[in-house]
Amino acid sequence: MKLEEAKEEFIQAWGALGSSWGINRTMSSIHALLMANNEPLSTEDIMAALQISRGNANMNTRALIEWGLVKKHRIAGDRKEFFVAGKDVWEMARQIAKERRKRELNPVIESLENLKDIEENSEEAESFKKRINDLHDFTVEISGLVDKFTRNDRNWFYRSLLKLLG
């Protein structure tokens, strides 16, 4: 397989993966494009490579920066901004986990906490309360686990998991 061909397939696959996890296709494609290329790319490079508009390229590089997956890169003597993806896969995973915890897990926990005080005591109400409680405990635990994962260095977490699951 040729390198360019492989890059294209990778961009394709990564884009598809993103969209089945609720991340928009362009955002994951840009991420893949930057991962596939060592040198920093400009907005124009991205527009050309993925055949997308300036606005789209801008919005999504910005989103990737917010997610901590991509960094701006200045090249001396050039006024344009360039972009590079982080090189470490575990660091990337940590960044994604951290971001999703903040955006999705935390709101759910909050929401479940609000549902805890139901003034009824019928059998039905008790059973509902129990489920909400279980769900709450579960999400709190997962959230804690993700927190540990995002805070500690990769080796610590990895060793623990191996111990746990090996």
Next chain:
Amino acid sequence: MKLEEAKEEFIQAWGALGSSWGINRTMSSIHALLMANNEPLSTEDIMAALQISRGNANMNTRALIEWGLVKKHRIAGDRKEFFVAGKDVWEMARQIAKERRKRELNPVIESLENLKDIEENSEEAESFKKRINDLHDFTVEISGLVDKFTRNDRNWFYRSLLKLLG
């Protein structure tokens, strides 16, 4: 807070969570509705509660059954099908993890394996190969962890997790 009010909020929150994880809103709403109700509900009940069409209700209950999150339930003397959600949160999480591993992780691993044989040896090609390799190793490891998680019984995993977190 009143029970009915709480149920509605829960359905709302669960639906929103689903859609930020690439699962359609109706599917997660039906799941939430069934979780919130102890008794089995019929398609008609679901249609009425969520104000959706028969086709939609049917498609999404079917999807939930495929995912292993909901079971059919026959009530003696009634020809209608009824549906119930599983009651155990950990079992639910296992089922979701299992399903997503199959649908999303496995295809990515396969795709990354295909990208491994690049005929070029330039510095650029080598660097790309390394990244693909790292990504491959990472996904294989995660996939293994998920597999362990979905295979073992809850108490075992739960105890280990507590040990890890504590």
Next chain:
DNA sequence: TTTATCTTTCACTATTTATTGAAAGTTTAA
């Protein structure tokens, strides 16, 4: 069988989400 009850399918429509591109905004060098 026949018929009533219930389930599934799918072409069409509605809704949501992503993308464009041109205009407004910003920065920097002269």
Next chain:
DNA sequence: TTAAACTTTCAATAAATAGTGAAAGATAAA
């Protein structure tokens, strides 16, 4: 300052996704 080089915004539009409902397909009691 001014103006060129570049970035950002956002209303309009396109594309993707989800939902509808009526018709066709099952199933089972009579």
